[in-house]
Amino acid sequence: MTVPAREPAGVPVPMNLITGSGPDIDVERITSSPAALRAFLHGLPGVDQVGADARAAALSTRSIKTTAKSAAIDLAISMIDLTTLEGMDTPGKVRAMCAKAARPDPRDAGVPPVAAVCVYSDLVAVAVDALAGSGVRVASVATAFPSGRASLGVKLTDTADAVAAGAGEVDMVIDRGAFLSGRYLDVFDEISAIRTACGPAHLKVILETGELRTYDNVRRASWLAMLAGADFIKTSTGKVSPAATLPVTLVMLQAVRDFRDATGRQVGVKPAGGIRTTKDAIRYLVLVNETVGQDWLDPAWFRLGASSLLNDLLMQRSKLTTGHYSGPDYVTVD
Amino acid sequence: MATLDYAPAPESRAILDLRSSYGLFIDGTFVDPLEGHGFKTVNPATEEVLAEVAEASAADVDRAVAAARRAYQQVWSRLPGRERGKYLFRIARLIAERSRELAVAETLDNGKPIRESRDVDLPLVAAHFFYYAGWADKLGYAGLGTAPRPLGVAGQVIPWNFPLLMLAWKVAPALAAGNTVVLKPAETTPLTALLFAEICQQADLPAGVVNILTGAGPTGQAVLAHPDVDKVAFTGSTAVGRSIAAAVAGTGKRVTLELGGKGANIVFDDAPLDQAVEGIVNGIFFNQGHVCCAGSRLLVQESVYQPVLDSLTRRLGTLRLGDPMDKNTDIGAINSAEQLGRIRALAEAGDAEGATRWTAECTLPSRGYWFPPTVFTGVTQAHRIAREEIFGPVLSVLTFRTPDEAVAKANNTPYGLSAGIWTEKGSRILWMAQRLRAGVVWANTFNRFDPTSPFGGYKESGYGREGGQHGLAPYLASEGSQ
Numbered sequence: 001m002t003v004p005a006r007e008p009a010g011v012p013v014p015m016n017l018i019t020g021s022g023p024d025i026d027v028e029r030i031t032s033s034p035a036a037l038r039a040f041l042h043g044l045p046g047v048d049q050v051g052a053d054a055r056a057a058a059l060s061t062r063s064i065k066t067t068a069k070s071a072a073i074d075l076a077i078s079m080i081d082l083t084t085l086e087g088m089d090t091p092g093k094v095r096a097m098c099a100k101a102a103r104p105d106p107r108d109a110g111v112p113p114v115a116a117v118c119v120y121s122d123l124v125a126v127a128v129d130a131l132a133g134s135g136v137r138v139a140s141v142a143t144a145f146p147s148g149r150a151s152l153g154v155k156l157t158d159t160a161d162a163v164a165a166g167a168g169e170v171d172m173v174i175d176r177g178a179f180l181s182g183r184y185l186d187v188f189d190e191i192s193a194i195r196t197a198c199g200p201a202h203l204k205v206i207l208e209t210g211e212l213r214t215y216d217n218v219r220r221a222s223w224l225a226m227l228a229g230a231d232f233i234k235t236s237t238g239k240v241s242p243a244a245t246l247p248v249t250l251v252m253l254q255a256v257r258d259f260r261d262a263t264g265r266q267v268g269v270k271p272a273g274g275i276r277t278t279k280d281a282i283r284y285l286v287l288v289n290e291t292v293g294q295d296w297l298d299p300a301w302f303r304l305g306a307s308s309l310l311n312d313l314l315m316q317r318s319k320l321t322t323g324h325y326s327g328p329d330y331v332t333v334d
Numbered sequence: 335m336a337t338l339d340y341a342p343a344p345e346s347r348a349i350l351d352l353r354s355s356y357g358l359f360i361d362g363t364f365v366d367p368l369e370g371h372g373f374k375t376v377n378p379a380t381e382e383v384l385a386e387v388a389e390a391s392a393a394d395v396d397r398a399v400a401a402a403r404r405a406y407q408q409v410w411s412r413l414p415g416r417e418r419g420k421y422l423f424r425i426a427r428l429i430a431e432r433s434r435e436l437a438v439a440e441t442l443d444n445g446k447p448i449r450e451s452r453d454v455d456l457p458l459v460a461a462h463f464f465y466y467a468g469w470a471d472k473l474g475y476a477g478l479g480t481a482p483r484p485l486g487v488a489g490q491v492i493p494w495n496f497p498l499l500m501l502a503w504k505v506a507p508a509l510a511a512g513n514t515v516v517l518k519p520a521e522t523t524p525l526t527a528l529l530f531a532e533i534c535q536q537a538d539l540p541a542g543v544v545n546i547l548t549g550a551g552p553t554g555q556a557v558l559a560h561p562d563v564d565k566v567a568f569t570g571s572t573a574v575g576r577s578i579a580a581a582v583a584g585t586g587k588r589v590t591l592e593l594g595g596k597g598a599n600i601v602f603d604d605a606p607l608d609q610a611v612e613g614i615v616n617g618i619f620f621n622q623g624h625v626c627c628a629g630s631r632l633l634v635q636e637s638v639y640q641p642v643l644d645s646l647t648r649r650l651g652t653l654r655l656g657d658p659m660d661k662n663t664d665i666g667a668i669n670s671a672e673q674l675g676r677i678r679a680l681a682e683a684g685d686a687e688g689a690t691r692w693t694a695e696c697t698l699p700s701r702g703y704w705f706p707p708t709v710f711t712g713v714t715q716a717h718r719i720a721r722e723e724i725f726g727p728v729l730s731v732l733t734f735r736t737p738d739e740a741v742a743k744a745n746n747t748p749y750g751l752s753a754g755i756w757t758e759k760g761s762r763i764l765w766m767a768q769r770l771r772a773g774v775v776w777a778n779t780f781n782r783f784d785p786t787s788p789f790g791g792y793k794e795s796g797y798g799r800e801g802g803q804h805g806l807a808p809y810l811a812s813e814g815s816q
Contacts, residue, residue: 071336
């Protein structure tokens, strides 16, 4: 009954979904010249916007209730990159956020800690100190975040600073100007250089999909970042509207799925910005579940970049356990 | 690594207040059938009896047609279009207000997932009434002269796959044009038509304008063959459609027939593959494949055959089959034991003729009528599963090499209802659409419906169009005609 229909008579042998050439991706060949890289990226299957939007909308009608909701809330909490990226950030603010990251609900030790905190590079040391021994990772934005408009030297120094201060994860931004003007190899080289500068730190590459605009661009930028060594691809800085959306995240999930099929390497996905409610968070989890499956349902492979989301998750969590809404004064402001 | 198991999320039945038995809706009231026969309608997902409904005899049909004739002559044809429009707007609004209840009834009676009845059927039903309500006072602009006339009494017989939606497709344009109707819903799905009768009462629709007669094949034949019926509209199988065409030949009745199909969904190598796979799934597994315009033949360009098939089977593995009332169910129950038998027989013919069967891994409930999502590969034009309408969740996969071959294979069927084209190249879409002999051609989508868009077939898929401005023509006599 369940034999896969692999090789019916008279059809071509199995080939790779994306390249049409075989199971492996030859990065050196693909990036051997601007033209080669362009040909590869423009050879990826297109994304039909109407269809991608419709699929994301259909999945957002999934009804996640009772035990499933309870499990999803804890999973979502454990996937949060709790973020503060303001000009007005201070060591005090970062310490407060770190305390919340390690123990989101002071009344309930059963609430899992978040995955990481995300701060500017000058505050990494404060966060590392505050989170010592907690298991919560420290991520730093870098590379002239959020615009990315600086020389490579400045970006490398920014990255090196963050890593030296103890950041375990670096969230870089791509040069959208170079990408939109078709200088893909420049973007690739820059990501590769940052990748090297990261050393052991995980590299998240922010595509800033709100500026790339088309889903075709999102797919190409996803592949570009993965080819250059990204550990994660991330939608947005949170400073540009629209930030993360379900269809953009869908396209990125399809990209990491196809990339793993082609290369064997798994890359994580992080939607960031605009995810504020439990309902939003659960919709992202459903998207992961039904697009790439449970291999990605883990903080190692999927993160939610957010700040106010955590409190909504906590309020929904206490609603499920106590049967009534607690209200904003029962969760901490930080 | 975590799992995200969806807990049961059943839609509540409490909103639906079904009576234990229903009479026939004639002349504005529910009446007992003259000969006292009845039959039970069951939930195909559980085989539970939902209600007992009456079986209309020829004498009941006489009563209903007489009521419709009276209402036509005395009230409905004399009302100004804007007054008819008011009734239709009122019905549309009532449907929208009661849509959750109607969706529950549809899912219980038909077996389709509540997600589809809630998000597809019911919004379209309301939209159809709203759309034709707007036409009622603008018939002079329908392209049939400045003062087209209604035909009289319309006899309408509808199928079980989209019970209330097919009712809307038939009733809304008929009433907007000034006709009165006698409608017979399918034997296995009468409930939403009976609830619609209640809505007609609620809307104070004049008695006799809409009459609903439940029953089986003989009731439908009596409605369509009745000498005082001026217009016949049928949606269903090609075999029955052919016999109707023969029966009304020479009677002067106007006929529209929406019959079977064997739609080709054509995927080129430059298609947006992820969306194409969604379109293939939506094309054949929407409504368990109980769709006359289903994309039941997948034509894939050989150069992307394997990636498309791999993606498709992976995607089918995520479909959720089970309780149609669960809000997360994608694939519901087969509508009847009879239909299940037909699907099984054709699938076995596929095995016997040498095609390769692949079935999504899923557990079928022990009660009710179920068939898992199934894909046949290695299918050729000569196989029965490539030629005959299965009307179930069974996809036949064929390949092609060039656009010409795609057109030739897509058109090589006695049917001609629908086709889909998947390519990022706009000029190819237009080139293909001009050559495909199908009433509906979708580009980079499938199974999308809108009341403004005409729908209908070529060849054995029937004749006449429903929907849009075209959908008025079958219910109007143009100015100056007899």
